[in-house]
Amino acid sequence: MVAPATLRVVRCGGSTLHGARAVFSADSYLLCASGDFVKMYSVATEETLRVMGGHADLVTGIQLNPHNHMQLYSSSVDGTIKLWDFMDGIPIKTFTVGSKLLALYALASSEDSLFVVIPKSGERDTFQLVSVKLTKAAGQDLEAKELSVVLDGVDASPKRIAFGREGEYVASVKEVNLQVYFFKQKQLNRFSVSAMKTKSGNNHFTCIACHPVEDCIATGHADGKIRLWRNFYHKKEYTFSTLHWHHDTVMDLAFSIEGTSLLSGGVESVLVLWRNESDCQKDFLPRLGSAIEYISMSSDGALCCTLHADNRITIINSNLRFSKSIQGLIKSTDVKTGLVVDPRTKALVLNGEPGHLQFYCLQSDQQLFSLDIVQRQYIHQAGLNQADLVKVAFSAQGKWLATVEEREEVTDPELQLKLWFYDEETQSFKLNTRINMPHEDHITDMCFRDMDELEDDSLILVTAGRDCVFKVWMMVEDTDPEAQQSVSWSCDFVGSYHNYQATNCCFSEDGSLLAVSFEETVTVWDSVTWDLKCTFCHPPGKIRNICFGRLTCSKYLIGATDYGFLCCWNLLSCALEWSAHLNVLVLQPDPLSEHIAAVSWLSKESSLFVFKPNEPRPIYIQRNLCKEKIQLAAFVPRDEPETIGSEKYLWLRRSQLFFLTDTQELMTLSMKSLEERLTPSSKQLAVEESLPVTPFSLLLGKHRRQQLQEDIDLGKLVRSKHEQDSPAVKELLHTPAHVLPSASFLCPIFINSLLISKENKSAEEVADEVEMESEKTEDDSDEERDVTEMEHEDTSTMELLGEMTCKLSKSQEKELRKIRKMDYSWVSAF
């Protein structure tokens, strides 16, 4: 059963979504370039339906095939253009171009060629727009070397080239120059704006969009202006008008399908709709969360979508109403809080939007919720110091949350320590205590005493600060009768050591010892009497990380120093057990086992070492984990222990290790192949959700319920078999009525698709089925009556049952069958 599994590094979230403009497919799916992948989302449910991988590097452009709207072209830095059937996630063709592709454009008027931006050979930082002729030869992998240069000296950004009405012309902007090339006339016009730097910023072009039906070009500028160029086929008598609302760079522009309105977005995170190209008629959609990077319109004009700098996708109705938001891991400017696991939801907790804490669900790649910690309006302006969240700690059960926010000031920082209590009723955290200036200087570390069995009142929070002290905070009964809460937090003990800055703190597993590192020294304190027990140091080098060993290794204290040493001290003998020369960036103990993961950064690659403190030899080493620098790591406990064959990977049995790179991509180690990782639900094509309610659908629904019943009885095998047939049904339902063949022709196909084929069932199962046959007839009769009499109740219960039974064991299933045989029709009498 166990194949020699290899551990692979898998990206599982946080890849930048804004490599290229998103594309709406004709049937309301949204396609996005995300890192090396192309992701397909359902516009209706926000669900990630498909992840199309195959490119070896960043995907830089995606475009629907103008001649077949079920196909998608994607280009990548790896030099290939792929043609996908995105409904099935199948790569149809791969065209190898050779040089880096930085942007992709497809035109309806050019039959067999695409336009890409490539670096000019032999010159650095100059790019050209070329058209690539796609060869029509058979075979999957094709060479596309037939390039012809259209424009020279273009910008690498895909936002800075746009094709005009019916592909008549192409316009490109770079710095202060606009060039327009007319394909038919073979005429190139250049225009420029004055390069003068004004108070409000410079004049540089940042993006461009062409009017879909008229000869009009809209350009966005770094000073927030939008210029609408007209008459640009005259070198002299060209003219432009200016729209100005944005106070900072215009990041992207998009015309509506008819061209009557223009959408613009920038760092203000406000989408502006300009009507009739008029300065006075504009509408706003404010508070979109973060800077808008790309705007794209659906081909029917009903929806538009904005991609944001923090990897959020917002889908907006044509009347400028917020519709949906697809958000995975929110990219924040700097993850200062580290990766913390919420013990309650097992969600990953880290900086989200500015001043917010995001709870990110690893299983669904979705944000669970965002907790506003700072509770102040964030102003999108460069150079403004605003309060941000820097430290976060959860108590063992997730009942208490401690946060530290600070505002960077040159002279003295503004600090706030907040303690939040989880309110079971509202299911969210409520602010309990706010402490202004808990330390005189920045807080470097913070931890709760991690004791599961202890009572609430012995909960202790320790903060270490650069003001050379660590402070112990305890809960006290609130004596104030007007206070709404019964407890609040106050300082209990202040410890220091030789006036060194306190850099790290951590409790031992049983909570009896507290280790605090003071620059080069680790001090160990008794957590009851607050006596200094012993000190360790490994000069030279300041302590970077410390942690206690767990379970059998709880007598060890591990520390990593600046000078590249990993040390393990024995707390019983107070001596150095072992040390290793390793430049450790991240030291992360697994809360459920003895294992400790250390990530090192050496010669531009990250390596992972997993070891137990009681033996100096690592259990597992993975060199060259990834090219990016790994910033943070966290062990996330699994819901149920995984069965792992190989001895080598036993450390992954109870928890999963996640890393965050400095580009804020979340990665994990997995033994499964890519296909396995995708959950069946995402593979299932979304027939149900888009099904309109018609008499036919009710009929189908009734039929499906019966089918479901059968599925439950027959087990998973049949169910999966059935799913393979569903495209036939789906096609039948999705094809417009006027192009369908006659009903008599369709009928057998449709019925066939609903039948369960028998040929590949094992003998055992067949026997089982025979046994059930008799039961089923009875069921059917019951079912029939139920449907007619109590339809509403029936649908809900049946669906619920269907989901539940999937996971039931054999014995439970039998139990259920018995229950089902009972006649509940008397219920309807009431």
Place this chain on the structure above:
Amino acid sequence: MGEFEVHRVRFFGLVPAGVRCLACQPRGGRLALARTDGAVEVYNFAANYFQEKVIPGHEARSVEALCWAAGDRLFGAGLGGDITEYDLARLCVSRSVDGCGGPIWSMAANGSGTQLAIGCEDGSVKLFQVVPGGIQFERNLDRRKGRILCLSWHPLDTHIAAGSIDALRVFDVHSGQTVQRIMVNYHVQKVKRECIVWSIAFLSSGTVVTSDSFGRVQFWDWERGTLLESHTVSTSAVLSLAVSEKEDSIIVGTSTGATYQFQLLPVKMGSLEKRWVRTKPFQHHTHDVRAVAHSSTALISGGLDAQLVIRPLMEKMQKKGYDAALRKFTFPHRRLVSCARKARLLLFQFSQHLELWRLGSTDETGKDGEVLPLCRMPEHLVQLKSKGPEHIYCSCVSPCGSWVSYSTASRFHLYRVQYEGDGVSIRKVPKVPKLVLPAYQLQFSSDSGSLFVASARGSVHVLQLLEPGGCKHLHTFRPPSGSPEAVYLLASSADGHWLAAVSGDWAIHIYNLKCFKHHCTVPMYGCAVTAVAIHPLTNNLVIAYSDQQLFEFSIPEKQYTAWSRMVQNCGLHKVWLERDSPITHITFNPKNPSHILLHDIYMFCVLDKSLPLPDNSALLMNQSTLKQLPETARQRQLHAFKICKKFQPLLFADLLDENCLVMVERPIMDIKTQLPLPIQQKKFGT
């Protein structure tokens, strides 16, 4: 350049009147402008937009509309109810006809310039025939209630469009009937405010363009009465509108001070479908833009902040140069200040009064750039109010300070000022000789013994001033060949020998004052003269033209000097020629005969004839860089033009003695505070 003690005068409280209306001469090179105080000015495009003629205002004569008719005849109409024709040679009102319809809000001449239509308070539109020697009432068009605020003729003269409150109407000129009536706020729901159609234009295609108080510019099909296009350009009213002669461009002015250009552009390349697109916005004004005009190469706008802005259309320019510069005129192109050098007095001319000030003095000295403390503050000696509704044409104070003279359209006044200790007494000189008025320029001789009065038809009167307070007419100079135009500039020589007079046809005549005869005529140069002065030692006449050329003409030798020829051969510096305001005053430093001191609104310049002229590669404004250079390097960088831009806007500069200058500034901000508050606009970041 030398060091001077500078009197920096900022107590000239001039507030120029706002611009009320503008009219471009059809197919001509002139722009007529009317101000809110009733003054009418004419700018000449060919002479680099020089303010060629000024007709001072009149209390009872407001001007609401100006138009050119029958070639170069200028008509104005106002709330007084009169239609006025202006005599541009004599710079006065030639005749005035009552419109018989109450206050006149608008006037327009037809395409051929043979008929005038006026729109009156009582809602009537009246037609007048332009006949030689005046205008003649022709007939009334269909009258409805509501004042007619604007009028426009169809280019074929068949129809007239008139804008009123809430509606616009189209009249058939032949039948006199209203053929179309369009309610302009029909499309606006639930609006209780009335919509004022501020301005209207009739295009040859049959499109009527209106601008209204709702901030809209709308295009109507007059025959069907339908709205073709509507552009909201502003949240406040759009007050003015002008169409180019080719009808492919429109400029509109709003009450927020912004102007916008609309262009008729093809929707697609090569297609015939065209659409009006709002293109260029400009924010040159702070207050209402009450008047706009569209010349063939420039957009012209005038606002209540008294600015006239001429914005050239770059696409119509062949090359970058003097014509392509943006011009903003706030102050008149002639001097309103005269200076009594010996007595250290300044006379300021306002529209209806004069102020005589004594300069302050100091007994301390200091280094370059230092501000010296005053031991005696400047003193306001006399305020002379002109009687009657007429505004002052010109004024002058004698060098000794004891004579002050001014002229209005119908009267000439001479005063004798006497100083007794700190007290000042002023006495009107009785029995001044009857002269042909108005006087356009007054100039005392340098010994304060005689007064030169510039008059119409090129004539200059010489009055002899008699002690203790009298005067006598000595002689009248007339140009030998005669001239229809009035004299507008005078210059007399320090030795009392020569008098130079410049008349409106730009001819400069030089008269001999000793034998009272015409001496010679300076060769004609095809541009307006902006300033003249005679050198006190060499008797060379220095002439500044509106195209920024400088000439030096030797009066005794009756020819241009060698330096002047050299300047013409070498050419002046490019930057000098591209300056956009004319030289308004020239003076000399008797201690340094080679120095010529001249100034315009933005700079003061000492022209040193002994130094080489700069070539185009050299920096023209190099005073600040020269300061930092060592002495040896400085020698190489030196050139004839030494320019100081410290004093802006500079209304007047003169040399009191060899090391003492007086500079009269009028900071724009001081004027702004005198104006009513502009429309409040939210400014980002405030």
